Amino acid sequence: MIGLISATAAGALARDRLATAWPGRTRVYEGPVADAVRRAFGECEQVVCCLATGAVVRILAPLLSDKGTDPGVVCVDEGARFAVSLVGGHAGGANALAREVADVLGASPVVTTATDAAGIPGLDTLGMPYEGEVAGVSRALLDGEPVGLVAEVPWPLPALPFTVGEPGASDAALVRVSDRLVPPADGDAVVPQVVLRPPSLVAGVGGSRGVPVDEVEGLVRDALRDAGLSVRSLAALATVDAKATEPGITGAAARLGVPLLTYCADELAVVTVPNPSDAPLAAVGTPSVAEAAALIGGGELLVPKRKSVRADGSPAMATCAVVRRAARGRLAVVGLGPGARDLLTPRAKDELRRASVLVGLDQYVDQIRDLLRPGTRVLESGLGAEEERARTAVAEARAGHAVALIGSGDAGVYAMASPALAEASDDIDVVGVPGVTAALAAGALLGAPLGHDHVSISLSDLHTPWEVIERRVRAAAESDLVVTFYNPRSRGRDWQLPKALGILAEHRTPTTPVGVVRNASRPDGSTRVTTLAGLDPEAIRSVDMMTVVTVGNTATREIAGRMVTPRGYRWQEEPK
Incomplete structure (x- = not known):
């Protein structure tokens, strides 16, 4: 929820425009301004204050706790000229919110976060958990110093000015993309380091009826730790659908903060696993739950099936297996x-x-x-x-x-x-x-030639035989479609356009409007409206691969120098 606060009539105009633009996302706070700001800060994920930044700073100063948990706050001036990201630029989403506010109000977003200003994605904005010295590594990136990237798990990251490969002596900082526990560095070669935790791990779990949530959660955490894997890279728990409502399993997923994926027994039964068992086959219809549920989406089995260990020595009630799924590019x-x-x-x-x-x-x-x-x-x-x-x-x-x-x-x-x-x-x-598209850009310059049914045809015979192209042109001509020709003419192909125009002329009058647009929307672009009869050989010779040629149908007219095709084929009266 986004809290909206204003103090004056001018501020209220901006506030109300935002509330109208974002129905269901906003809550307007009334009453004394300072009280309204404090309430919104405590109750909302984000806050927009149509107030002076100085006033908001003084109100918020005692409330600020941690940038990872504080709401993002944006200030809008009384003239709605600027949307200023004040606090919570990344974690609170204030930078993105400032841009949204600016779009609605026609204002300029003001974002001073260093990485945003330099066009570098913040390491804390990549959508995955992270650990380490974000500020130190970001500073190295901003200073143009060599920052090593070690992608132990390949992941589709945005562009960053990294030195890719193993860490070297010249690296001023280091970023690791890893789902493994990273031991602390020793010695004088310590550099600022950030570890990004990609959601690459899936834990398959099975459990007897009534399995305690502590037993399932503890087994998963122990399995990951013992394999040297980070729980922060856990993407999901997976199990058989017969256990979809088992409180111990659903509760473990909730505690771990990941979704629970479920599969039917028939799906799991066909997954090849290293440790099948008769017990789950008899209970739920598949020889494997933990391993099969983890492997069903593919990947590398890092932790084969293991059972929980109970303090009183009684039989285990939970099983677990862990798979690393390959990153999807x-x-x-x-x-x-x-x-x-x-x-x-x-x-x-x-x-x-x-x-x-x-x-x-x-x-x-x-x-x-x-x-x-x-x-x-x-x-x-x-x-x-x-x-x-x-x-x-x-x-x-x-x-x-x-x-x-x-x-x-x-x-x-x-x-x-x-x-x-x-x-x-x-x-x-x-x-x-x-x-x-070129057809749409050209159409906008010509007027409204595509107001009724239309077709685009490429006249290039590099990949399509001319016989096929000609058949399509004849079909368009006979069905009275507006036609836009792409790739109409090149140095080595100079006869196709006259041939296509000739086919259309068999079914259209000589006064049928024709639009010729070159480099639509570009500074050196040109637009011409003529007719089938008026498109003389010299005009055709000026057509090239950067040109599109649009030929109207029998209802298309030239009105005030523009091509217009009516939405229906009947004109109420002849245009004057």
């Missing part, structure tokens, strides 16, 4: 839009900054290079290497990295999503980020 297929920076979506920008590896065509990489975080590994290549780029991106994701594969327009439209997803299997996570 992440592939984001990102559409960059038609080229203008303001048509690059916020989601695309977020994915570019989340990735540690960027794969793309060299000219597209140049468009967004300034948006990448320091340390991003860029794998770029030229025209004609699309299949290679797709394979590279998938391979990098399979290696456990966070990868962004970029394409122009929408990555799923004549771009990189198709070859990448043809390579990818279900062993990686794939995220599609839509972009503004």
Whole structure:
């Protein structure tokens, strides 16, 4: 919940705009301002004060306890010009909240956290538990000093300016990605160190009816400790569905702060395990519970089945096994839009900054290079290497990295999503980020040519035989669809566009509007509205691969220099 406080009528306007924008997320605090701030600070996860920062600082000073638990607080000035992240920038989410507030109010976010200002992800914002000297390691990163990265467990981290490999004498600090207990360093070579705990471990558990929660929890903790593993890397407990409501097992999951995964006995029975047993087969229908439940999602068995040990010597009531599941790499297929920076979506920008590896065509990489975080590994290549780029991106994701594969327009439209997803299997996570397509960008410049049914057709016969392309053009012509031609003409392909226009002319009048847009949305772009008859050979010769050509249907009209296709095929009256 976000607490909202204001003192004046101007502040109340901003407060109410936030409350309207975020229904269900906010609570407005009334009454004396100091009392309202104190109550919101104690009751809410985050607070927005439409007040002067000095006043809020004086009120909050006695209340501040620990940056890991204090709410995030954002201050908004009376003119709603600035949203200032005051306290709890990372742990309290104030930095992100300041940006959200700014988006709603049209204000400027003010974030002074050093890592955010330098474009470096905070080590405490990576979504996993951490231990160690965050401030010391962050300082080394900010100072540009060599920081070693030891990824004992590969994990899809965002880009960071690390020296990858084993720690060396020149490292000023060290980051470990590890699910193992890390012994303290000795001697003069001690450097600031942060250990990131990826959620890589799954503990399979079994238990007799009535098993005590202490017995299950203690067994899991002992199994991890004895194997040199950190409980903070535990991602889940897993068991057979017959034990889904067993209080000792559900209670252990709650105490450990992880979800409980359950599987039916038939699923577990087909999992190959090293230590099957007749007892669980008779009880719940599978020869293994702990090992099978841990292994069913794949991974490496680190702790074979072990039983709890009871102080009174009575038979064990709980079993446990631990598996390390391989990291799932992440592939984001990102559409960059038609080229203008303001048509690059916020989601695309977020994915570019989340990735540690960027794969793309060299000219597209140049468009967004300034948006990448320091340390991003860029794998770029030229025209004609699309299949290679797709394979590279998938391979990098399979290696456990966070990868962004970029394409122009929408990555799923004549771009990189198709070859990448043809390579990818279900062993990686794939995220599609839509972009503004060339057809849409050109359509916006032309007017509203796509107001009714329409189709996009590529005239490039590099991958599609011309006979197939021609059949599609004829079908579009006969069905009276608005047509946008991609890849209409190149130096080596100069006859396809006239041929396609000729096919359309068999079914359209010479006055049918045609739009020709080159470099849509870019500073050197050009837009022309003409007709089928007016698109003379000289105009056709000016068309290239950076151009899209849109041909209207029989209802499309030119009105005030713009192409307009009605939503219905009937005009109420002839446009004047």
